[in-house]
Amino acid sequence: MTYLWVKWIHILASTLLFGTGLGIAFxxxxxxxxxxxRVIAATARTVVIADACFTAPAVVVQLGSGLWLTHLLGLPLDVFWVKAALVLFFVIGVCWLPVLWLQVRARDLAAQAATTGAPLPPAYHRAMRWWFWLGWPAFISVIAIFWLMVVKPA
Structure with a gap:
């Protein structure tokens, strides 16, 4: 596969990853x-499915195509912007993996509350607080990676 095809796949994966992540969060x-x-449970059900169908595969393609591009270009992984992007990718993963679990937890707690007619429990609100705060470093890291990919600072 040529450099331009791999780059195109990399850009498509980054677009899917960013767009799906932002849409899910919204x-x-x-x-x-x-x-x-009821609304939370239904939305969270869809969000969990979207993460499994779109976000997770895009993460794998993003990392694979990025490493493939560095190989095609003969770039060592210790070039500043490549290393910085990989570190930020790791930061995103450290934030995103708990967010996956928190979304499932929020979905289950909301579904239980909807079924029983009970108010949303404190555990739901805790899960959403963590979900919210873990989203920010991930989002900022994605923006920073986009900047690194475009500017490629020395």
Whole structure:
């Protein structure tokens, strides 16, 4: 596969990763703000599916195509911007993996509250607080990686 094809795949994966992540966060947060356990449970069900179908594969393709591009270009992994992007990719993963679990937890707690007619429990609100705060370093890291990919600082 030629460099331009791998680069195209890399750009498509980054677009899918960023767009899906932002969309998931937007819809999950809006559902949370409504405070309706039924809406939250339904939205979180879709969010968990979207992460499994789109985000997770895009993460794998993103890392693989990025490493493939460095190989095709003969770039060592210790070039500043490559190393910085890999570190930020790791930061994103450290934030995203707990977020996956938190989304499942929020979904289950909201579904339980919706089924029983009970209010959302404190555990739900804790999960969403962690979900919210873990999203910020991941989002900022994605933006930083985009900057690194475009600018390629020495």
């Amino acid at each position: 819809f999950m947060w809006l559902a949370h703000l409504r405070g309706d356990a």
